[in-house]
Amino acid sequence: MNIVFYISGLVAIVATVLVITLRNPVHSLLYLILSLLAVALIFFTIGAPFAAALEIIVYAGAIMVLFVFVIMMLNPGSEEEDRYKQLFNPKTWLGPSVLATILLLELAYVFLQNRGIPSGVQEVGPKQVGIALFGPYVLGVELASILLLAGLVGAYHLGRRSTGGRA
Amino acid sequence: MTASVPMEHGLILCAILFSLGLIGLLVRRNIIFMLMSIEVMLNAAGLAFVIAGARWGQPDGQVMFIFVLAMAAAEVAVGLTLVLQFYHRFKTLNTDAADTMRG
Numbered sequence: 014m015n016i017v018f019y020i021s022g023l024v025a026i027v028a029t030v031l032v033i034t035l036r037n038p039v040h041s042l043l044y045l046i047l048s049l050l051a052v053a054l055i056f057f058t059i060g061a062p063f064a065a066a067l068e069i070i071v072y073a074g075a076i077m078v079l080f081v082f083v084i085m086m087l088n089p090g091s092e093e094e095d096r097y098k099q100l101f102n103p104k105t106w107l108g109p110s111v112l113a114t115i116l117l118l119e120l121a122y123v124f125l126q127n128r129g130i131p132s133g134v135q136e137v138g139p140k141q142v143g144i145a146l147f148g149p150y151v152l153g154v155e156l157a158s159i160l161l162l163a164g165l166v167g168a169y170h171l172g173r174r175s176t177g178g179r180a
Numbered sequence: 181m182t183a184s185v186p187m188e189h190g191l192i193l194c195a196i197l198f199s200l201g202l203i204g205l206l207v208r209r210n211i212i213f214m215l216m217s218i219e220v221m222l223n224a225a226g227l228a229f230v231i232a233g234a235r236w237g238q239p240d241g242q243v244m245f246i247f248v249l250a251m252a253a254a255e256v257a258v259g260l261t262l263v264l265q266f267y268h269r270f271k272t273l274n275t276d277a278a279d280t281m282r283g
Contacts, residue, residue: 033204135237145239157250164254171261
């Protein structure tokens with residue numbers, strides 16, 4: 014289980030370095046998703062499967078989709094032709110594929126070794142997290158809901174003004 | 181946690197990821213890359229919470245991670261709307277275009 018943690022950490026660091034150094038925002042976003050997947054695997058190995066699932070569903074699934082939408086709407090830079098050529102150029106997809114394959118092999122190793130339960134680790138499952146979340150932390154849940162509502166109203170207001178003709 | 185990976189190694193990983201996010205935020209001038217760097221930093225903070233929670237076998241770390249997640253979602257929604265607004269106004273993503281206040 015140790016080796017899985019260290020390899021995932023290495024993958025996360027490599028992917029994050031590529032995020033902040035690459036020039037193309039879409040490539041950078043791919044590596045950011047890989048970094049999030051590596052961190053999710055770390056969560057899994059230290060006995061936090063619920064946090065791992067949330068990391069993949071909310072972070073890599075929902076928040077990154079917002080980034081993809083905005084990058085597609087802005088469409089900065091290069092021409093259409095270059096983009097199609099890039100799509101079939103092995104250099105663009107080889108790096109993310111190799112890192113993703115490493116993570117997949119690690120996941121397979123964890124599942125084959127002892128049926129998905131990390132050994133020597135005290136697992137904190139969703140049940141305990143839910144009891145804590147809606148017990149002592151229920152005020153925090155309410156505050157988070159207010160924060161999300163404020164984010165929704167703020168995003169709506171800012172987004173409306175861009176098409177409203179002002180400025 | 182104590183039986184497998186020492187907590188210090190996990191926290192070192194968090195520190196490295198957070199520093200990379202901070203470097204990206206300071207170095208890049210493209211506003212989308214700056215938002216991505218903020219995501220990296222928030223993710224590193226959440227990782228630190230979960231690792232500390234796993235060290236003592238308590239769910240509190242994961243609860244704080246869920247709060248960080250909700251905060252990141254709200255921040256990204258508002259931040260990306262600001263990016264769109266910025267692009268409509270300045271026709272570029274370079275933050276140096278918005279230096280009216282000479283900051």
